[in-house]
Every structure is written in structure tokens, then in C-alpha cells.
Amino acid sequence: xxxxxxxxxxxxEAVVSHPLGATYQVRLAQTVISRHILQPGWSWEEHxxxxxxxxxxxxYHRGVVLSGRMGIRxxxxxxxxxxxxxxxDLPPGHVTWVEGEDVLEMVDWAGGAGFDxxxxxxxxxxxxxxxxxxxxxxxLAREAGDASWKRTVAMxxxxxxxVLAGFAxxxxxxAGDSFLVVFDSVEGAIRCGLALVGALSAIQLPIRVGxxxxxxxxxxxxxxxxxxxxxxxxxxxxxxxEVLVSGITRDLTEGATGLTFExxxxxxxxxxxxxxxxxxxxxxxx
Numbered sequence: 001x002x003x004x005x006x007x008x009x010x011x012x013e014a015v016v017s018h019p020l021g022a023t024y025q026v027r028l029a030q031t032v033i034s035r036h037i038l039q040p041g042w043s044w045e046e047h048x049x050x051x052x053x054x055x056x057x058x059x060y061h062r063g064v065v066l067s068g069r070m071g072i073r074x075x076x077x078x079x080x081x082x083x084x085x086x087x088x089d090l091p092p093g094h095v096t097w098v099e100g101e102d103v104l105e106m107v108d109w110a111g112g113a114g115f116d117x118x119x120x121x122x123x124x125x126x127x128x129x130x131x132x133x134x135x136x137x138x139x140l141a142r143e144a145g146d147a148s149w150k151r152t153v154a155m156x157x158x159x160x161x162x163v164l165a166g167f168a169x170x171x172x173x174x175a176g177d178s179f180l181v182v183f184d185s186v187e188g189a190i191r192c193g194l195a196l197v198g199a200l201s202a203i204q205l206p207i208r209v210g211x212x213x214x215x216x217x218x219x220x221x222x223x224x225x226x227x228x229x230x231x232x233x234x235x236x237x238x239x240x241x242e243v244l245v246s247g248i249t250r251d252l253t254e255g256a257t258g259l260t261f262e263x264x265x266x267x268x269x270x271x272x273x274x275x276x277x278x279x280x281x282x283x284x285x286x
Contacts, residue, residue, distance in 0.1 A: 009035045009107070019047040020098075028109075038068075038104045043097035054229040055270070060175035061090040061108050068104035071097045075270055092232045093270070127223070128189040128213040128249060129231035130169065130181045132160065132196060135206040135240040137177040152205065153177065159199050167192035172223050182223055186213055186252040190259060190281050193243040201241060209243040210235025211281075213252055230276065233269035237278060247277030260284050 007013075007026035012035075014025040021038035044057055056075050064087045073079045075093040082088055098104045134140070134156065141149040160179055164171060167188045173180040183189035193209035200207050212234055214227030230246065238244035250261050261279040268275045 007033065009033065021047075032109075034108045036104070036106050036108060038098050040098050040101050040103065042104070044095045045097075049095075054224070054226060056093055056095050058092040058224075058229045058232045060092055060173070060178065061088065062175065063088060063106050063108035066105045066107065068102040068106075069099040070104055070106060071099040125216060125218055126214070127216050127218070127227070128183040128186045128211060128252075129216065129223075129228050130179075130183060130189050130193055131210045131231050131235040132179045132181075132193075132207050133210075133235050133238075134177040135208055155203060156200065156205055159203065160196060163192060163195050163199050167195070180223075180228070182216070182218075186249055187256045187259070189213075190243065190245060190249070190253065191283075193245075194281065194283055197241050197243060206240040208235055208238035208240060210238050211243065211245040211249050213246065213249045230269060234276075234278065237264075237267060237269075238280075243281040245279050245281050247279065250277075250279050250281075258284050 005028055007028045009024055009026060012024035012026055016023040016025070020040075020042040021036065023037075024035040026033050048057070065082055065084055067084050069081050069083045070088075071079070071081050072088075072090065073095050074091075081099050140152075144152060156177070157174065160174075161171065163169075164181060167183070168185065169181040169183055169189070169192050171179060171181055181189075181192075183192070189211050193211055196209060197207060210231050210233075212227055212231040214225070214230065216223050216225040216227050234244050234246060244264065245261070253259055260282040262282065264278040264280055266275045266277050
């Protein structure tokens with residue numbers, strides 16, 4: 001039987017104070033639910049970017065504004081203001097701010113993991129970051145209908161988690177049609193990516209995978225840094241059924257058997273200073 005989970009944001013598991021605001025967090029069904037209260041004058045660029053270290057926010061956000069107004073600007077230049085009772089679905093690659101003179105209060109059930117529940121507990125480490133993304137998920141959802149798509153997403157999550165268990169992948173964040181996973185093993189991350197593509201193609205669900213290796217900042221179940229930003233940009237360049245890895249990640253697999261890499265050229269990833277060589281990973285075993 002299914003078990004109903006209930007949490008009370010009035011009794012948070014973690015409270016994070018930050019400049020001009022506070023975040024109240026609970027965990028529910030492997031997701032961090034956050035209630036943000038931000039004062040006039042708060043902006044991501046001024047108050048979050050210095051500690052996160054990326055060009056823009058690389059977390060996925062889905063939520064609702066309860067009061068006040070939130071400004072949004074995406075990396076592509078789209079800009080809008082959303083207000084009370086408006087729900088939002090905000091992909092990675094954006095900055096936000098409090099618009100006007102009213103306090104902004106919102107609830108976010110996709111991207112709350114971007115806040116550190118244990119300030120001062122950060123640790124830097126080398127890791128390999130894997131992002132997955134369902135290809136054309138908006139089109140697929142529209143064609144399938146709400147009920148059918150809900151079942152598909154649930155099946156997608158079950159398949160991904162069952163594959164991750166075999167490769168020691170640590171799930172950091174999921175937003176319905178995408179996963180953020182961290183690995184200690186570079187080879188393990190690539191083999192996991194290939195396995196994910198194969199497992200989901202068996203249920204006719206095309207995904208793409210992006211992988212990058214580098215130094216990240218970790219605290220509990222939270223991770224951030226330029227390596228995360230790069231991996232998010234790489235998955236956006238991948239085609240359906242493709243595991244796209246950075247040149248750094250490929251170089252770290254030297255000595256691994258059974259993996260192949262086909263050059264996809266040199267790319268400038270938005271928000272990063274230098275160009276990256278990208279490679280489509282494969283398996284010589286088929």
C-alpha cells in the first residue's frame with residue numbers, strides 16, 4: 001500500500017538565513033520543499049552568485065508565488081515578472097530578484113536543494129556530474145495527456161533509480177523529466193549514462209545525458225559550482241539517445257576498456273570562459 005507523507009513548513013527541518021531573507025525547508029518524497037521569504041532589494045546576482053560561483057542559477061525550480069513579485073531573466077534574455085497565485089516552471093539558466101517594495105514569499109518544490117541547510121559545512125571535492133533530460137518532454141506530455149504522462153514520469157523515475165543503484169550514483173535532484181546525479185567514478189558515470197539510455201529506450205522514452213568532471217562544493221545533499229554549470233550546458237547540446245561528455249571527463253577514463261568516444265567538436269558553453277571539447281560516449285561491446 002502507498003503511504004501518504006505530510007510535512008509542515010511551519011515546522012521546518014532546516015532554516016537557512018541568508019542576506020535579506022530566509023528559507024524554511026522540509027524533505028518530502030526525495031524532494032526538498034522550500035518556503036522562501038525574501039526582502040525588497042534581494043537579487044540572485046548580488047546575494048547568491050558570490051557563494052554559488054556560476055554565471056546564473058543552474059537549479060530547476062517549480063513553485064508558486066504566495067505574495068509579492070518575483071523578477072526572472074533567463075540566460076536567453078527572456079524577462080518577466082510573476083506575482084501572487086501564479087505558478088512557475090523555471091529551467092536552469094536564470095537569475096531572479098524581488099521586484100518592488102513588497103516582501104516576496106514563495107514555495108518551491110523543485111530547486112530548494114540549492115540552499116545549504118548546514119551553513120559552514122561545505123567541502124570541496126572532485127566529482128563527476130551527470131545530468132539526464134527527457135527529449136521533447138513538453139511535446140510528449142501534450143500528446144500523452146496528463147494521466148498517461150504522470151504514469152510515464154513515474155516509470156521514468158523508477159527506471160532511472162534502479163539503474164543508478166547499480167553504478168553507485170548519488171541522486172541530488174530530480175525535476176520530473178530530469179535528474180542530477182554525482183559520481184566518484186568517472187568510468188562509472190559514463191557506463192551509467194549508457195545504461196540509462198538503453199533502459200529508457202526499452203520503454204520508448206528518449207533521453208539525453210551530459211557528463212562533466214571537476215571540482216564542486218558539497219554540503220549534505222547539496223552540490224554546486226562551475227562543474228555543475230558545465231554539465232547542465234553539456235546535456236543541452238546532446239542529441240536523443242546520446243551520452244555527451246566533456247574532454248576532461250574523457251581524458252579521465254584513460255585505461256578503461258570497452259568505452260569509445262566520437263568527437264562532437266569544440267563548443268563554447270554559455271556562462272563559461274573557455275571552449276570545451278565534447279565527445280559522444282559509446283560502448284565497443286555494443
